[in-house]
Amino acid sequence: MTLPPLPRLLCGALLSTTVFAAGVQAEDRPQAIQQLEERGVEVMESFQAPGGMTGYVGQMQGRSLAFYLTPDGNHVIVGTLMDKDGNNLSQASIDELVTGPKFENAWSEIEDSHWVREGNRDADTVIYTFTDPNCPYCNRFHQQARPWIEAGKVQLRHIMVGILAEDSLTKAATILGSEDPEKAMHEHQTSFEQGGIEVDRKHVSAAHLEVKANNSLMQELGLQATPSTLYRGEDGKITMVQGLPNPQALERMMGPRP
The missing domain is CATH 3.40.30.10 (Glutaredoxin)
Structure with missing residues (x-):
């Protein structure tokens, strides 16, 4: 079947490993995460997320994004996670794990x-x-x-x-x-x-x-x-x-x- 382009998934669509063709598996990542990697996502860090989920942050085509593996390990949600007070938890994770370190590493280039x-x-x-x-x-x-x-x-x-x-x-x-x-x-x-x-x-x-x-x-x-x-x-x-x-x-x- 034809897979939808990843940018459409950034709205928070729920992905299931059952809708993807099997790909080359890596021992250290769940299959649902491997499917994102095969689509060009560079997985950078993982973290404990609310609701028993495992959060990940990464980049695709220079854009930072967050995604969340459900507790059953079979689904990954791509998009913004907000708490009951309206705080953007995804952006906070991206800032801490991706954006901050990236600019810190490049700070000398910026200064020069x-x-x-x-x-x-x-x-x-x-x-x-x-x-x-x-x-x-x-x-x-x-x-x-x-x-x-x-x-x-x-x-x-x-x-x-x-x-x-x-x-x-x-x-x-x-x-x-x-x-x-x-x-x-x-x-x-x-x-x-x-x-x-x-x-x-x-x-x-x-x-x-x-x-x-x-x-x-x-x-x-x-x-x-x-x-x-x-x-x-x-x-x-x-x-x-x-x-x-x-x-x-x-x-x-x-x-x-x-």
Whole structure:
């Protein structure tokens, strides 16, 4: 029989081993989990889940996911598990077992990427954000962060990428390759509604490979939107916020509003 594509299973469908053709079995995993592995899921960790289930976390095509083996060992549920209070238990497991370690391992690459500083060099809080010069949400994030930046509390490091539009890469390289990247970034953000910075071929030549390297890093990290923002919290753990942060996330990231 024809099997449905895995993305449709992410809605939480209940899978039974009886509906799959037999595959090559691994001694250390139940057959239901093997079927997911054969479909391209990389199983990373297992954990004790509610209801007598065994939870697993893994990745497929750069996307993190959680799935749960039922107590009988014959079925696996793929999707989001929530408790009676509405807490997303799946995301908590993914953050602890997949996302956190992945960004921790890549933190030195993030620090060594090609970024433009905005704010006080000695600020207590350093935040990295993947910024496309044609991204309206990146521009809004820049505006949101101004109170903290102007108060000297936050240093925002824009990892310049070019992914959204045809001239995104050349604009990003113009900013990154300019004599004063921070000034160029400010000029671009303040003139964003009018089209932003004018492309300078000399600057593009100087920095286009650096922008491409940032694009590759973003892809390797499985980030699919800008802004994608990473910071180390007070507990020492790395947190990622994808998209425009809401007010609560903004304060968790930057501290109380000045």
